[in-house]
Amino acid sequence: MKALVYRDFNDFKWEEVETPVIGPDEILVRVMACGLCSTDVWKAMYHEAKPGMVLGHEVSGELVETGLNVANLRIGDRVAVFHRAECGACYYCKHGDETLCSEYRRQSIFPGAFAEYIRVTPRLVQKSVVKIPDEMTYEEATMIEPTACCVRAVSKCGISVDDSVLIIGDGPMAMLNAQVSKSAGALVILSGHHDSRVEPALRLGADYAFNSKKISIREKVLELTGGRGADVVIVAVSSTDAVQQSLKLVREGGKICVFGDFRDVPQPSLSLDLKPVVHNGVKILGSWGCSTKDYHAAFNLLKNRKVRVKEMITHRFPLERFTEALNVFLSKDCLKIVLHP
Ligand SMILES: [Zn+2]
Ligand SMILES: [Zn+2]
Incomplete structure (x- = not known):
């Protein structure tokens, strides 16, 4: 498959990488859309990302493969995936500080959502995947995660x-x-x-x-x-x-x-x-990030049209033209930019 591989700021390559192989409790999702988030840009700009990494996390797509033990999802499901999941049982989780949970970042999506396919790890499959309704576009679904960060701040x-x-x-x-x-x-x-x-x-x-x-x-x-x-x-x-x-x-x-x-x-x-x-x-x-609970609450806000995101998407680019997208982002002459493999 192809993925957008980070080398340096303003040096991203749309290149061939290995397609992820899933385990029995995992799923493979064909990425349909991914939002460009300021955190992706800052990670690249301030070299928090390591060369070879694939960024991107505000993702939606079509489920194309399920592990043997996955019962709650089926091939063909239209899904949005939150790239984090707290454990729900540690000291921080019990105190409502899920984003500080040591498990929160451990499980994720691989290699990153600026790619054709992502592997979704077991805890995420259990807690962080939503099936999106027909009337919600893949592009709209990429906005669930940023909305969830605001749900957290507001609550x-x-x-x-x-x-x-x-x-x-x-x-x-x-x-x-x-x-x-x-x-x-x-x-x-x-x-x-x-x-x-x-x-x-x-x-x-x-x-x-x-x-x-x-x-x-x-x-x-x-x-x-x-x-x-x-x-x-x-x-x-x-x-x-x-x-x-x-x-x-x-x-x-x-x-x-x-x-x-x-x-x-x-x-x-x-x-x-x-x-x-x-x-x-x-x-x-x-306020920083969001929990899986915030993600599900945000999903409902979008589903019930309490939060409208379609009008916020001002630019779309294929991942291949990422540098152009980045320049538009930096110009600030945009609201939300969505990328497509
Ligand atoms: Zn984000
Ligand atoms: Zn925890």
Whole structure:
């Protein structure tokens, strides 16, 4: 089969590799679509990936082979696969910190989803595969995993009906956080930097969306929240300034969720005024990744059209033309890019 093999940043080769061989508790999936995620890009850019690796994890495809012991899935099933699975039994899992489970990363998809086929390991077959309905396209199904990361953030923040949520950022994860917050019943305000992205946010469910280069976001947030500030601020950009700024946008007793990936910031440190934390009860937390439970919850949100992802896919490329996709990604003139083998 062919796979997109990483050599160096901007040096990926679409080349022949061995087709994975599955074990009795595993499945083989023919990849139909795979989302390009910022983590794929950062892994390559900051050389966290080793030469020879195949990246890609936001995957959907057709099941083409099942191991002898696999009873819950059949050849021909249209599936989406979450590339992680927690053990469910360790200290961290029992405390709701599934992404810290030592088993979480151990089992995965091989060689990586930027390939024609993937082998799905046993625990994933049990916990991390969903059969997608006919009306859900393979492309839409690639968005289950990023949506799941937002499901986790929204539930960590306890967002519910009547909460006001400010999302800082206008990339795909900001849009998904906006939609998932909306599905939880919140009033959603989005603050971005690009007109071309702020406008779709309104169509996708944000109640208000602004370009903060043009207006004072603080004034707007205070105006929309009875002068209090937002109950929750989700910082969906990797900017320490944005985290700093969010302290002036959150209400007393509110929550700030640091969601952006800070891998592109060499030392993401912050000088933090602790008075709002101590005296005003502002809570600062981070959210990273998702559990299998979040993945299934995200799948239901997409299935029930509570989160709409079709409109978010702005570009498609065959994996062979990955470099072009990467350049579009880096230009930021896009929302979600989906790749096809
Ligand atoms: Zn991802
Ligand atoms: Zn565990």
